[in-house]
Every structure is written in C-alpha cells, then in structure tokens.
Amino acid sequence: MALYCESCMKLVEGEICPRCRSRKLREPEAGDFCLVEEVPYMQAEMLKELYADNGIPCTTRSALGAAITVKLGVNVGRVRLYVPFERFDEAKDLYDAFFNAPFVPEEDGPCGN
Numbered sequence: 001m002a003l004y005c006e007s008c009m010k011l012v013e014g015e016i017c018p019r020c021r022s023r024k025l026r027e028p029e030a031g032d033f034c035l036v037e038e039v040p041y042m043q044a045e046m047l048k049e050l051y052a053d054n055g056i057p058c059t060t061r062s063a064l065g066a067a068i069t070v071k072l073g074v075n076v077g078r079v080r081l082y083v084p085f086e087r088f089d090e091a092k093d094l095y096d097a098f099f100n101a102p103f104v105p106e107e108d109g110p111c112g113n
C-alpha cells in the first residue's frame with residue numbers, strides 16, 4: 001500500500017519519501033492529486049487530452065519553473081502531470097498504453113483513388 005507525500009504530491013512506496021526525505025506520509029485519500037509522471041511539454045499536452053477524453057481531471061505543473069521555461073521556450077519544458085488518487089490507476093494505465101502502444105499505421109480508407 002503506497003503512502004502519500006503532501007509536499008511532493010506523490011505516492012511513495014515505503015516510509016520515507018525518496019524525493020524530499022519527509023517521514024510525514026499519510027494514507028492517500030480521494031481527491032489527493034498524485035504525480036503520474038514527468039513528461040516533455042508536447043507529451044503532456046497529448047496526455048491531458050487523453051485524460052480529458054476519459055473524464056479524468058488532470059492538473060499540471062512546470063518541472064523547470066516558469067522563469068526558465070520562458071527563457072528556453074515552452075516546448076523544451078518538462079511538465080508534471082497530476083490526477084486525483086481515485087483515478088490514479090486508470091491514469092497510469094492510460095499513460096502506459098499511450099507510450100507502449102505499438103505503432104499502427106493508418107488503415108487505407110475506402111476512398112482510395
């Protein structure tokens with residue numbers, strides 16, 4: 001059973017958060033936003049659409065910080081994706097399916113010339 005680190009908004013295996021070293025972890029509750037993954041900006045945009053299509057609320061934060069993102073241009077930024085705990089497993093499955101799906105070439109339509 002994973003615990004939840006409030007300061008990182010992240011599900012943690014074990015008793016200490018590997019990121020911030022906090023021991024103040026608690027059991028996750030519905031409505032806790034949990035980090036799904038940190039992804040490049042363009043992928044975040046696609047995942048946000050995917051989650052919207054599946055009715056999963058999703059919030060994002062820039063991993064680099066706004067000032068750096070502006071300086072480098074938004075497309076090189078990395079984004080952290082968060083979803084509510086009760087949708088986390090679903091979101092993770094969608095994430096895995098999104099990145100592990102084999103490339104399927106588009107079928108030729110019936111209107112070939």
Ligand SMILES: [Zn+2]
Nearest residue numbers: 005008017020
């Ligand atoms: Zn933490």
